[in-house]
Amino acid sequence: MDKLVVEHIEKSFDGLPILTPISFSVREREFVSILGPSGCGKSTLLHLCAGLSRPDSGAVRIDGNDAVCMPGTVSYMQQKDLLLPWCTVVQNAGIPLMLKGMSRPDALGKAASFLPEFGLEGFSGYFPSQLSGGMRQRAALLRTYLYRSDIMLLDEPLGALDAITREQMQKWLAAMIEKLGTTVLMVTHDIDEALLLSDRILIFSPLPASIVAELSVQLPHPRIQEQTLLPDFISLKRRVLEHLSMNGAV
């Protein structure tokens, strides 16, 4: 069953075409990555899917329902962690629950119960400024998850992290998503990250963006960093690089 369907989406800003007709779909519990050069309109696409802006033409459907300009149908994590600096970890994570009408103590209680799973046990009373980059990202991910657990749009969720933390977080995120059974559409420009996490990769061209290739990633789970050194992984990576360079992206 298709969880998210994007049909012939087009978008331009001030006459500059950003997205030429783009169509794809994401099945339930599938992890799809959009891979492309920086500034190719990937974030614009997620914005449209999250219902935050209107495409010039085309349709977005979530669970079969029209989702164009209907914010609130998916949970959406942007590049920055966007934690409120005046709220503690548990308060930040509990925000989506309170927005959905849960009472404050219930929301905080529920958010607190998820902290261990997200590697934040014992940090519930900490403020974002007291956390490391990786922890902030995990807190933001928990907030995203608590808004809607079945479908998440992730815009370079690990983009701001240093290389070592990033590798740890990739491993953690892969295990987490598999356990939670969440449908994910992730934007990234890190090829290894896309290969390690995804079931399927959509490769975007530079502006105006279009899908130039679609790759299904059939690597064994759980995927760990060492796999990036194995022949299967490398041959897939080579294919991705070929597609990117063919379209002048690399």
Add this chain to the structure above:
Amino acid sequence: MKRKPLRFDKYIPAAAAGVFLLLLWELTADFSGISSYLLPAPSVIAGAFVSRISLIGFHALMTVLAAISGLVVSIAVGAVLAVAIDRFSLIKKIIYPSLVVSQTIPVIAIYPLMLLWFGYGIIPKIVVVVLVCFFPLCVNFADGLAGTDKDLINLFRSMNAGRLRTFFWVRFPAALPYFFSGLKIAATYSIIGAVIGEWLGSEYGLGVYMLRSYRAFQTPQVFAAIGAVVIISLLTVGIVMIVERIFVPWHIKKGEMQ
């Protein structure tokens, strides 16, 4: 969050420089033979201050009363205007230019008129304080509200938060640091505003005291009153900074880390 204790050691260089200048002033006044009504020595000023402490204290209290009342009114007016400006662009277009114009009015010119309207009591002083204070408050707060991170607003929009909750959960707290930088400016202006009002026509207050001392050629007393104004202004800003630490600890923390 664990609050760091207020630290005063960073003020040591400024205090040392102040002491040095006072010393220089003292020596100049003592040994140059300039008479004390032209250049009173700090020790003479301190003497005048101590000997008339109850009178200066009374006038200072009147000044503080006018300044605080004006500041409170300014906060209320400034905050409401800022929210209105932020919410309705038409109000911004209408009000913003007149806000700027209000700052170009020479208080000296209209004060006699205000005395006719409101009398010699506290009201005209409060009007002057409001006139000089609400502008930095309003403009800073409005800028803070307008400058909220767009991604943060989008995040709340993506969670269907609605305008009101986005305001109270995100934009209002995000604008508080801006509000406080406006308040710090307004707090210093408020004392000076009250003193100017008193100077131009009033019955009580440090401005009145200064004017009378001048007319009696009691220059040490003028300086004693100036000293009182300085002390009160520093205290006011200090109080605002303490309140800021209580209400926006995250901002202070960020500033210290940078």
